[in-house]
Amino acid sequence: MSSAFSLSDDPRAVAVPAGPDDAGQRLDRFLAARLPEFSRARLQALMREGAVSADGRTLVDPSARVNAGETYVVAAPPPAPAEPVGQDIPLAVVFEDAHLIVIDKPAGLVVHPAAGHADGTLVNALINHCGASLSGVGGVARPGIVHRLDKDTSGLLVVAKHDAAHRGLSAQFADHGRTGPLVRSYRALVWGLLSRPRGTVDAPLGRSERNREKIAVRADGREAITHWEALERFEAAGASLVECRLETGRTHQIRVHMATLGHPLLGDMVYGASHRTKAARLSEEGREALTALGRQALHAAELGFAHPVTGEELHFESPLPDDLARMISALETQ
Structure with missing residues (x-):
């Protein structure tokens, strides 16, 4: 209650x-x-x-x-007009009704305006796309961002169109799917061959004391739990394809947790910089694919939740984008 x-x-x-x-x-x-x-x-x-x-x-x-x-x-005062302006930015809409919209976000698209990204974001695109159907969330007539993906992470993301939908979705994400149908599954390419087929990382996360722009495992951090399963091993390349299911959703959670295991994501120059020399083990095709990737190899491939208004259980899947598919092909043929 x-x-x-x-x-x-x-x-x-x-x-x-x-x-x-x-x-x-x-x-x-x-x-x-x-x-x-x-x-x-x-x-x-x-x-x-x-x-x-x-x-x-x-x-x-x-x-x-x-x-x-x-x-x-x-x-709270009544909603004010949206501060970000609508911009005609292409969107890959997976599902949409009067209450919410599910987007397959490309890598490189920032979700919300912030320092250094005043416009050209997913929010700008949604304001333009949804128009008058946005009735105001959090005090401003704008889309309700319930969860976020890093700029360079691709994949599925759900956004509320009004306060009631935002509250319903927020409650599910706050519960982390422990008592409901919320599912968030990612595909990640990591350096190294995992010693077990599956496991769980239960390590609290917070801002790093050494670098405030990074997240680190901290005893006084917020609870963070990631369940992982090795899907494919690329022996010659020294890399693995991993499925990560989130039980919590902290900033950079998968990136930090996999790095904590000693298996940082390919292309992650924030948490995997110490493994950059591993690229030398790749074939020429692999090195070219990694350079072309230019981001952490992480994709939000699966998203499931209960519709916040109708109660219907919704489930969506997103195929790997071309850059990750090319990277996997190069690893397979190493």
């Missing part, structure tokens, strides 16, 4: 009571965990705007600590 409920005197307001186990948490993290329809960044912005309170006190510090027994109220 949800601990959040709408206040009768303000239909925009949502109240979240804090229990004994919540005491001491950062307020923004606490609210983000309880209100999956709001991103942590959105909650921080609402706090700065004076839209978060507790017992009549306006709370503007996202790092404030939660007190047990207090009720925190979030009053």
Whole structure:
């Protein structure tokens, strides 16, 4: 049962009571965990705007600590016009209805505008494609990004068109498929021959203290679990094709977890730079395919979830894109 409920005197307001186990948490993290329809960044912005309170006190510090027994109220304003502009960017639409859209994202396409990528993103493309069917998510009339793929990761991604769909999908992703039909499966090419046919990496992840742009295994990190299975071994090339199923969905999770096993992804210059010399073992065709790949060899091949409005179980598969298929062909003929 949800601990959040709408206040009768303000239909925009949502109240979240804090229990004994919540005491001491950062307020923004606490609210983000309880209100999956709001991103942590959105909650921080609402706090700065004076839209978060507790017992009549306006709370503007996202790092404030939660007190047990207090009720925190979030009053979000109505959706504002989308800040990103719509752009006519081709989309590979796998499924679409009035509530959501499933995209097969190409490598190289950034999902959301950010520093260095103000436009030309999937969000810009969706605003143009979906138009008036976007009724506002997280305070802005824009598509609801429930999960993300790295810029250079290809494959399936689902996006909500309105708040109700966003909340329903967010709840499934927050539950990690433990009590529902959510499935996220990836194909990855990794260096080395795995010693076992399958296994699980259960290692918490957080920002690296040495390099804040990287993710690292940390004892104080967020829970992260990846189940992997070796699908094919390329003995001569010293590489493997692996299926990775996510039980959680942290930033760079597969890339870091496979590197932790000593099997970083081909083409991953962030977490696999120490293995770049392995490319010398490849045939000329393999080296050319790896150069042409120019990215981490990772593809979101399978996505399944319950439709957030109808409850129908949906399941989608995406074939390997040409660059990965060429890489596999080169490894097979090594």
